[in-house]
Amino acid sequence: MSVDLPPEVIAKKRARRPPAQYLLPDRSNSRMKPDEYGTIYASRWSASIKDYVAWYFAYKPVLHSVTWMGVPTRKFVTDLWIYQEILYELRPEMIIELGSLFGGTTLYLAHICELMNFGQVVSIDVSRQVYQVSHPRIIEVTGSTTSPDVLQTVRGLCQDKKVMVIHDGAHGYEQVSKDLENWAPLVSSGQYLIVEDGVVDIFENVPDTIGSTYQSNYPSGGPLKALTEYLQRFPNQFEIDETRERFLITAAPRGYLLKL
Ligand SMILES: C[S@@+](CC[C@H](N)C(=O)[O-])C[C@H]1O[C@@H](n2cnc3c(N)ncnc32)[C@H](O)[C@@H]1O
Numbered sequence: 001m002s003v004d005l006p007p008e009v010i011a012k013k014r015a016r017r018p019p020a021q022y023l024l025p026d027r028s029n030s031r032m033k034p035d036e037y038g039t040i041y042a043s044r045w046s047a048s049i050k051d052y053v054a055w056y057f058a059y060k061p062v063l064h065s066v067t068w069m070g071v072p073t074r075k076f077v078t079d080l081w082i083y084q085e086i087l088y089e090l091r092p093e094m095i096i097e098l099g100s101l102f103g104g105t106t107l108y109l110a111h112i113c114e115l116m117n118f119g120q121v122v123s124i125d126v127s128r129q130v131y132q133v134s135h136p137r138i139i140e141v142t143g144s145t146t147s148p149d150v151l152q153t154v155r156g157l158c159q160d161k162k163v164m165v166i167h168d169g170a171h172g173y174e175q176v177s178k179d180l181e182n183w184a185p186l187v188s189s190g191q192y193l194i195v196e197d198g199v200v201d202i203f204e205n206v207p208d209t210i211g212s213t214y215q216s217n218y219p220s221g222g223p224l225k226a227l228t229e230y231l232q233r234f235p236n237q238f239e240i241d242e243t244r245e246r247f248l249i250t251a252a253p254r255g256y257l258l259k260l
Contacts, residue, residue: 022248024049049248057199057251058208066104069111071132073104074168075196078247080108082256083166083194086244087112092164092191093119096154098145098179099169100125103133110135122154124169145169145179155186162188168196172218176226184230184237187259193238195255198224202253224253236260 032038047055056062056076066073073080087095087109095113100106100123110133113119120137126144139157143150165187167179176195187193200214201224207213214222231238237260244256 022242022246024248053199053249053251054203054206056249058206058214060208068104068108071104071107072102073108074101075105076249076251078249079196079251080105082244082247082250083109084112086164086192086256087119088116090164090191091116091118091162092188093161094122094158094163095119096122096124096158096163096165096183096186098124098165098167098183100131103131105166105168106138107133107135110137113137122157124150124154126169146175146182151182158186162191164188164191164193166194166196167223171197171200171222173221173223173226176223177229180226180230184234187238189259191259192241193257193259194252195223195227195257196252198222198227198253198255199251201225223255227255227257231257 032042063074064072066075066077068080083105095109097106097109103123106121106123109121113121114135114137120139121135122139122141123131124141124143124145125131126142128140128142131140141150141153163186165183167176167183169175169179180193180195184193200218200222203214205213205215231240238257239260240254241256241258242254244250245253
């Protein structure tokens with residue numbers, strides 16, 4: 001692997017890589033105790049991972065109730081834990097978040113930086129209407145991800161820095177494609193481009209709690225289609241790092257991209 005990573009990080013990545021492509025062993029015969037708890041949890045845990053992921057993502061009382069320090073964050077909690085591991089291992093100096101919404105994830109990233117006494121977060125969003133956070137490690141840039149002014153400002157901030165980019169803006173295929181062209185080149189070698197919410201490309205038709213579906217929201221596809229095409233058009237720039245999907249529950253399938 002031609003990545004400029006410290007040897008101990010490469011060793012850890014290799015150790016984490018499971019041999020069997022993340023296939024779970026068949027535990028369908030595992031029985032639960034026939035007492036009250038066994039009965040309650042047997043029905044609660046009877047869903048497949050597929051059903052769980054669709055439910056978490058589409059069922060607003062779950063996804064919309066996730067908070068960091070009281071601020072809503074639209075993330076799978078397993079992904080947030082992976083973010084923490086990446087920040088600790090790779091210590092990016094600039095973390096660019098494309099799309100912040102309420103700012104729960106922005107604040108989470110800033111708090112991890114504060115704990116490490118290292119790094120800053122650049123929050124980019126076209127709207128600050130619901131955004132709720134501020135922190136000395138957060139730099140706000142308000143405007144569209146496609147605005148040349150925004151790009152120029154952030155390029156200036158990232159000059160000679162180790163940069164990581166998280167895409168969590170608009171999720172339609174066309175917008176993500178444009179964003180990847182503009183923002184993927186800013187990612188430093190040995191750092192990650194994370195493309196969120198490719199999960200919408202995997203499910204055919206999951207009604208959410210307000211009655212729309214992935215297909216009606218993203219008629220021409222979403223982030224997974226955009227990133228797959230991007231990787232084909234610009235080969236040998238990123239490696240899909242499936243070790244970051246090892247909890248299996250992720251909103252970013254094939255979306256943890258290590259810059260080579
Ligand atoms: C899915 S939410 C972000 C969720 C947030 N990252 C989190 O983890 O909680 C998408 C955000 O992207 C913003 N957005 C959508 N299109 C954008 C664009 N072209 N430029 C900048 N921000 C955009 C929206 O205003 C919204 O706040």
